[in-house]
Amino acid sequence: MKYIVVLGDGMADEPIASLNNKTPLDVAKKPNIDGLAKKGIVGLVDTVPADMLPGSDVANLSVLGFDPHKCYSGRSPLEALSMGIEMKETDICLRCNLVTLSDDEDYENKVMIDHSSDEITTEEAAELMKAIDEAFSDEIHKFYPGISYRHALIWDRGSLEVRMKPPHDILEQKITSYLPKGEHAAVFKDMMKRSYDILVNHPVNIARAERGLKKANSIWLWGEGVKPSLESFEKKYGKKGAMISAVSLLKGIAIGAEMTNLEVEGANGSLHTNYEGKAQACLDALNDGFDFVYLHVEAPDECGHRGELDNKILSIEYLDERVVKPIVKGLEASGLDYRIMVLPDHPTPIAYRTHTQDPVPFMIYDSTVAYNCNRTYSEIQGEKAGIFVPKGHELMGSFLTDLALVR
16 A cells, blocks of 8 residues: 655635635646545545644644654754754754845835845845854854745744744735744844845845845844754654655655655746646655655645735645546556545635634545545535544544544
8 A cells, every 4th residue: 555645735724705715725627636536535634733833833733643742853953954964962053035025115024025035146145144154153153044035043042932923914014023033042133133224135036126126124033943863754653755845844844754855856845836747756756665645736825825825726726636636646556555635735826825723624535435425625625524634633643543533
């Protein structure tokens, strides 16, 4: 038996008036997922504990079967793993976004325009992060370039008594109330403020403005945490696992869980990622001895953050046609028995442009059993099915062993 999880990041949503009070999952054309759902299991799962924030870090750990209460140590340290950063036990890691702030106001009164600076390219970001590193890195603070807008700061002998806010949670809001607070906050506020003067007229940003793109005119620090410690996925579940994702966070989780990261050329975390390449990488891995593949698609989440309803619907349709369809077709042709689960990690509703805490719908299909639930896949169908998994980290064990536990 082979096992595949197709994770549409942020794919779940809320009813939208312009869609006749339906959700993007309701209206998206997804005949392949719906076809599997009708012969499979549909339900709801709570991927984020009530006392934790609904970040992709907590939610994906939960979907992968790890109890966030026991293993979560912060988002940024997981990303640091994927960047090859060696952390000491006394280090604090911070995520460093390259963001777009409004131009005219004093720094403290600027507005968060874009948490991703128009999804800046990795090459452009590397030049900007070089300028940041030269300005701010010292014996205590060290900046590291990552992918697109996602970078890292290692703080030697740091403290978790500093409180910071994710930039995607404050889009179109003044940053005044969301600047760092607590112990050592002044140091990081100063870095962020000074970064604007360093970046706003950097040649990379001048060139971006000339092309009609947003300037990456400030750093934004958040996601503080300590060195992570995860259990091996293979030791926990007895399955040799692989991760397919363009996102540093997911790659870091895979490294921590001793899974294999599979690189796909052209996979970039955007709406225009290499869907076909990801699907083929999944099939190749399953034919090459892997038992389990976690295929992560970032596009629905990015579209949700950007408030792009049509593109969010399109991203779901791409996931259905260009990922699920070729995977199922390839597995059927191979004659392999398989289970496939489709779900988001959390909702990223268009109305809020950030993550919410609500349960998400899941769909499980087993090629050896016809459950005939006769439902399509959506939030409302998951609710109507009457199947609810209150502890998200328990779903993976059921998926890999006994599906009767979720029926």
